[in-house]
Structures are given as structure tokens and as C-alpha cells.
Amino acid sequence: xxxxxxxxxWRLPCDLTMYRNNPVMKVILxxxxxxxxxxxxxxxxxxxxxxxxxxxxxxxxFTAGDLEIELxxxxxxxxxxxxxxxxxxxxxxxxxxxxxxxxxxxxxRGESPDGKPxxxxxxxxxxxxxxxxxxxxxxxxxxxxxxxAKVSQASRIAFRWATFPTVQEFLPGDYNWGMTAYGLPPGAxxxxxxxxxxxxxxxxxxxxxxxxxxxxxxxx
Amino acid sequence: MSVLKRICVLCWxxxxxxxxxxxxxTLTPVPGRPVAPEFELQDTVxxxxxxxxxxxxxVLINFWATWCPPCRDEIPSxxxxxxxxAKENIAMLAINVGEDEDTIFVFTADYPADFxxxxxxxxxxxxxxxxxxxxxxxxxxxxxxxxxxxxxxxEWDDEQLLDALRTLQK
Numbered sequence: 021x022x023x024x025x026x027x028x029x030w031r032l033p034c035d036l037t038m039y040r041n042n043p044v045m046k047v048i049l050x051x052x053x054x055x056x057x058x059x060x061x062x063x064x065x066x067x068x069x070x071x072x073x074x075x076x077x078x079x080x081x082f083t084a085g086d087l088e089i090e091l092x093x094x095x096x097x098x099x100x101x102x103x104x105x106x107x108x109x110x111x112x113x114x115x116x117x118x119x120x121x122x123x124x125x126x127x128x129r130g131e132s133p134d135g136k137p138x139x140x141x142x143x144x145x146x147x148x149x150x151x152x153x154x155x156x157x158x159x160x161x162x163x164x165x166x167x168x169a170k171v172s173q174a175s176r177i178a179f180r181w182a183t184f185p186t187v188q189e190f191l192p193g194d195y196n197w198g199m200t201a202y203g204l205p206p207g208a209x210x211x212x213x214x215x216x217x218x219x220x221x222x223x224x225x226x227x228x229x230x231x232x233x234x235x236x237x238x239x240x
Numbered sequence: 241m242s243v244l245k246r247i248c249v250l251c252w253x254x255x256x257x258x259x260x261x262x263x264x265x266t267l268t269p270v271p272g273r274p275v276a277p278e279f280e281l282q283d284t285v286x287x288x289x290x291x292x293x294x295x296x297x298x299v300l301i302n303f304w305a306t307w308c309p310p311c312r313d314e315i316p317s318x319x320x321x322x323x324x325x326a327k328e329n330i331a332m333l334a335i336n337v338g339e340d341e342d343t344i345f346v347f348t349a350d351y352p353a354d355f356x357x358x359x360x361x362x363x364x365x366x367x368x369x370x371x372x373x374x375x376x377x378x379x380x381x382x383x384x385x386x387x388x389x390x391x392x393x394x395e396w397d398d399e400q401l402l403d404a405l406r407t408l409q410k
Contacts, residue, residue: 102307106307127392130266173362174338174361174362177337177338177362177363178305178307178338180363181305181308181337181338181363181366181373181374182307182308184373185372185373188372188373190391191268191391192266193266193268193392194268194391194392195391195392196372196373196391196392197308197309197310197373197392198373
């Protein structure tokens, strides 16, 4: 193999141009360049499940390209307490609390060099539970189901802003958080198919084995 | 492979890195700078604030609630920012959504706020602004138009963010 150093004497070994006549180095440099150029599109979905050391609450951290989603278990009692403190009757607070609620954080990590927005529509997300496929619970359906006399205006305002918006576009750096509900009983396990759009392309990924938080009785 | 190509690759990598590093402390310019919806709200001491009262000054308008964790996180940095800009002809208004004075009074014992906190108890004002979630912040220019927005919390005492406000004064 011919290895010719054709650089100037003051060049440092890290100056890659001096390896231009070496065929092996040429291939390596080419591969490195293409790897760097294709890095964003190679960003496949990754899911990490972890548990909080103190509370024991489990969270699922999903990343794919610019999109980052975090689902953190909310104990039914936490959710019940939150809505009771905002004027909901115990009946309605309990109804919300026991429908598999997660604190949800969505972020555009802004890793694309051209900074494209990420759009999500929770109405498109699908969940699979015991072989059944369906949509998640949307805030509009909750609100529509409450007669005016049952839930006060102040409580509706709190619910509206505490739950995740159904449709939202995230520019690089934007994030939002709020509760999402999946309608399953405490302790149920399901797979979630998350769907989003970026640069006019629909993309999707799976978060599998999400566990609805158990209710107080089950923790005893 | 040309040296130029390698330089391009290096620049591209640096741009990606910069985008990641800066992702959290950004303000998004609002295209066309639409006119900010007018409001008239009382603050926690009963003083009435109209957005039009602040014409001629940049105004930071933050929508928040006490139960919102990222809102709580950014209140201390807003207070530090207020300490820096209060004398610079820049206004800061935090609009609380859907809560009463007592709740805010208890909250500010733990999270002091020297800037005005306005009460949008019935959620009417936030409904007129293009807010999707809390916290959301808008920067209104001296002509009363929405120049920037920030969805989610920020470290508001970051000089880069404050410079964006100061630039609007000129």
C-alpha cells in the first residue's frame, strides 16, 4: 500500500487534506462525511423507560429526530386532588383520575439544521390495548360531556389549560406540557402509536408497554 | 474530497450543535407582527392595566398559572429580569389565568414577584391571544404589535433574551 504524505511541513497530522492520496483514508473520510450528512435522517426513534427513585412513578421518554415526548405517570390520587382543588365535584374528579392520566411533555429539540416545525394532533394518535386499537381521550370530548351545572366555568378554565392541547405546532425550542388521558383502568398496559408531521412528512413511532398508574388501593 | 467540502461539513456540524445548545433560550419572531389584542385587567392590588397604556415601550406579557410547574420554574428568573429592566422603559406583565387573588397571594409568598400580576379570572383575555399552553410569553413592540413569542419556560434573565427586548426600544 502506498502512503504518501503530500502536505506541507507545517501541517499537523489532523489536517485531513494530507491523506488525500491514500485510498484507505479516502474511503474512511468519505464514509465519515456521509455519516455526518445523513445523521439527522438516521435519527431513529428511541424509548427509555425509567422510574423515579423517590416516588416510584414511571416515565417513558421518546425521541425521534426533532421530536421529544415524555409521559410521566400521574397517580389517580394526584389527579383527583388536583381537580378537587379546582372546584370539580368528587364524582367528576374521580372520573378523570381513573382514566389513565399521564403528565405529558412535548418538545421540538431543534436538531435539524433548517429548524423545521413539528406538528402533532392527538386525534391521530392510536393506542393498542389487549388487541383493540383506538384513539386517546381528547379534552374536547371531556368538556362536551359535562353539563354546565355540573362543572363551573372556573373549573373548565383550569381543565382546559391543565390538559394537553389536541393540536399544536412546535418551532425549534418550543415545548408544552399538560395531562393526556387514555381512558383505561388503573394498572392497564397499552402500546401508543405517536404520529407527527415535520416538513410535510407524516412520521410515526411506538411507545410500547405503557403502564397506567395504579390507584391507591393497589399500592397498599 | 475538496477542502471546501470538509469546511462545509464542519460548519454544518457546528450549526447543529449551536441549534441544540440554544434551543431552550430562544424567542420566535412572529411573522408579520400582528397587532396584539387589547386588554384591560386588574392586578393583585386593584390597579387597572390596559395594554395600550404601554404604547411606546416593549412589553413582555407572560400567561401563567400557579399550578403549572414550568410557570413556577420561570417566575424567579422573571423577577431577576425585572430587576434588570425595570428602569429601562421596558414593561413586564404576568397574566394569571383562571385563579383568584388569594391563590396568587399564597403563591407569591414562596415565589416573590415584583412585577405586576394581572388577573384573567374568567379566561377571556387568554382566549383572544393565540395561546396553546402555559406558560406562553409574548413580546409586544412599542407600536403594540406582537414581535416574538416563547412557548414554554425560559430563563428570562438571560442577557440574550433581554437584549432582544432592548433592541425593540430602538
